[in-house]
Amino acid sequence: MEWLKRMNMAIEFIDENLNEKIDYEKAAEIACCSLSRFQNMFLFISDIPVSEYVRRRRMALSAEEFIGSDIKVIDLAMKYGYESPEAFTRSFKAFHGISPTDSRRFKKFIEYPKISIQIQITGGHFNMESPNKMKVYKDILVKVEKISYPESFKVVGLPYRDGFANIGDYHENYKDKISNKYKPYMEIGMGFSYDESGNYIFGCRVNSLDGCIEGMIAVDTGFKNFAVVTFRSESFVKLVGGEAGPGEGMQTANEYINNVWLPEHMGDIDLYKPGETEHRVFKMNGSIEGGCHPIEVYIDTGDTNPEMCYYIPLKG
Numbered sequence: 267m268e269w270l271k272r273m274n275m276a277i278e279f280i281d282e283n284l285n286e287k288i289d290y291e292k293a294a295e296i297a298c299c300s301l302s303r304f305q306n307m308f309l310f311i312s313d314i315p316v317s318e319y320v321r322r323r324r325m326a327l328s329a330e331e332f333i334g335s336d337i338k339v340i341d342l343a344m345k346y347g348y349e350s351p352e353a354f355t356r357s358f359k360a361f362h363g364i365s366p367t368d369s370r371r372f373k374k375f376i377e378y379p380k381i382s383i384q385i386q387i388t389g390g391h392f393n394m395e396s397p398n399k400m401k402v403y404k405d406i407l408v409k410v411e412k413i414s415y416p417e418s419f420k421v422v423g424l425p426y427r428d429g430f431a432n433i434g435d436y437h438e439n440y441k442d443k444i445s446n447k448y449k450p451y452m453e454i455g456m457g458f459s460y461d462e463s464g465n466y467i468f469g470c471r472v473n474s475l476d477g478c479i480e481g482m483i484a485v486d487t488g489f490k491n492f493a494v495v496t497f498r499s500e501s502f503v504k505l506v507g508g509e510a511g512p513g514e515g516m517q518t519a520n521e522y523i524n525n526v527w528l529p530e531h532m533g534d535i536d537l538y539k540p541g542e543t544e545h546r547v548f549k550m551n552g553s554i555e556g557g558c559h560p561i562e563v564y565i566d567t568g569d570t571n572p573e574m575c576y577y578i579p580l581k582g
Contacts (some may be wrong), residue, residue: 329375423469489579
């Protein structure tokens with residue numbers, strides 16, 4: 267189909283000239299149509315005006331360049347046609363949800379691939395969180411979302427031992443076995459009451475409690491719906507901590523949940539209160555005042571950008 271080929275050639279021309287003032291007349295000429303028809307066709311196909319597509323591509327490319335080099339904001343602003351670094355920073359934050367400085371620091375930005383028109387449109391979509399889901403709180407990145415599972419949240423792991431030695435025991439003796447058995451692997455820490463002496467378990471989320479590995483404990487929390495608060499930091503140790511105790515990121519995360527998020531959303535979230543659930547295995551007097559202790563989910567992505575999520579049980 268010749269018109270598809272021509273439209274893709276026009277989009278290629280636009281992408282090759284993102285560092286300059288775009289000649290839309292030239293793009294329309296490449297597409298073998300008038301400017302107004304080209305603009306209307308682009309809007310119909312991509313559901314956004316061509317000028318907005320150009321803005322988004324420039325924002326994505328500028329973030330990628332800023333993170334991968336030592337270029338200054340003022341130079342980047344000039345390169346992408348902004349009148350001042352302040353105007354560029356405002357546009358950058360509106361698109362990515364964080365400032366250029368934080369984007370470089372956390373190596374996070376929203377990708378916006380080049381559109382390619384085929385039988386269907388590929389590219390030109392957000393591969394990361396929408397900006398309104400992501401913010402910077404002190405030294406960490408944070409987002410909040412609601413997650414629902416078709417079946418109740420289940421965990422297998424090791425019971426509490428003094429000094430949380432079960433965490434080391436789990437990694438040394440069980441992690442390889444269990445991570446091969448359960449996909450996707452989600453490392454879990456949570457407070458609960460399975461007998462008089464124990465109130466913590468460390469392991470991973472599972473879809474079924476059948477075939478639990480000998481030496482481990484299986485727990486069905488009974489919960490399906492969660493408010494999930496996700497935190498990212500520069501290193502796993504800084505986020506989670508180590509033998510000396512919780513990391514700075516975990517402490518900041520607790521502060522954010524209790525002092526910022528919970529007060530702001532108490533009126534529109536339906537948390538369990540102590541004594542309101544039949545699922546007695548779950549500890550109901552944790553760090554969130556008046557509600558459940560969250561389930562901690564650890565996502566170690568390597569040396570950079572690790573995540574920790576707090577799964578806060580919701581009613582319904």
